[in-house]
Amino acid sequence: MRLRNITGSREVIADSQFVVHEPAAQKGCWSSLFGNSHPIHIEIGMGKGRFLMELAARNPEINYIGIEKYSSVLLRAIQKMEERELPNLRFIRMDAEELCEVFDRGEVAKIYLNFSDPWPKDRHAKRRLPSRQFLERYHQILAADGRVEFKTDNTELFDFALAELAPAGWQTEAVTRDLHHDAALLEGNIMTEYEERFSSKGNPIYKYIIYREGKQAE
Ligand code: SAM
Numbered sequence: 001m002r003l004r005n006i007t008g009s010r011e012v013i014a015d016s017q018f019v020v021h022e023p024a025a026q027k028g029c030w031s032s033l034f035g036n037s038h039p040i041h042i043e044i045g046m047g048k049g050r051f052l053m054e055l056a057a058r059n060p061e062i063n064y065i066g067i068e069k070y071s072s073v074l075l076r077a078i079q080k081m082e083e084r085e086l087p088n089l090r091f092i093r094m095d096a097e098e099l100c101e102v103f104d105r106g107e108v109a110k111i112y113l114n115f116s117d118p119w120p121k122d123r124h125a126k127r128r129l130p131s132r133q134f135l136e137r138y139h140q141i142l143a144a145d146g147r148v149e150f151k152t153d154n155t156e157l158f159d160f161a162l163a164e165l166a167p168a169g170w171q172t173e174a175v176t177r178d179l180h181h182d183a184a185l186l187e188g189n190i191m192t193e194y195e196e197r198f199s200s201k202g203n204p205i206y207k208y209i210i211y212r213e214g215k216q217a218e
Helices: 009-015 030-034 050-058 071-083 096-102 122-127 132-141 155-168 193-200
Strands: 040-044 063-068 089-093 108-114 142-152 170-176 206-212
Touching: 009 071, 030 040, 030 063, 040 050, 050 063, 050 071, 050 089, 050 108, 063 071, 071 089, 096 132, 132 142, 132 155, 142 155, 155 170, 155 206
Parallel strands: 040 063, 040 108, 063 089, 108 142
Antiparallel strands: 142 206, 170 206
16 A cells, blocks of 8 residues: 555646645635535545545535545545546545644544554554544544544454543444444445455454544534
């Protein structure tokens, strides 16, 4: 996935109508960018964007934003959008650490984390997207009834993600350690690129859906 050095990827991104080039300028007014007041769902670390493109095609009444750190990976998503333009999907190239500069309090209804990088060294725990540091950022931008949905095949990362919930004040709405054999959670599941790759090797897929009880962040 780390296609970091594709020549010209930054230029393609700079010219792309599917990319929001100054996302911080949209803080608090994402609805006007889409021209409607539909809920906003984001995927953090979207990779080549297949999951979000399928979601956006199935759900025209929801606005989707895909966030990806690397230009060379985002380039692949842009190329797919050129073949299948979706008015309710836009991309941002940025590090998710900047989420709170880009989205206002309560502006996002759902956050998807799919096959996030595991950052296995302890000293890098705060870089893991389901870490308590990121959960606090999600709390800042999520609506009061917002949800975070996380899928992975990485046992250590999933165990870590579950252990982070209580200290950060989050609750589970649903948890499975075998998504592809869980009829209820599997309904409507869209496979990501990584999900297809790892499940075809026989790895079980873990998933949680979480929420934070109490009022929205102030
Ligand atoms: N979600 C896709 C899937 O399931 O097929 C891609 C998974 S890939 C393992 C993780 C992706 O997250 C990579 O493209 C990586 O560049 C991106 N990523 C990792 N940390 C990020 C961060 N802090 N902000 C934005 N993107 C990030």
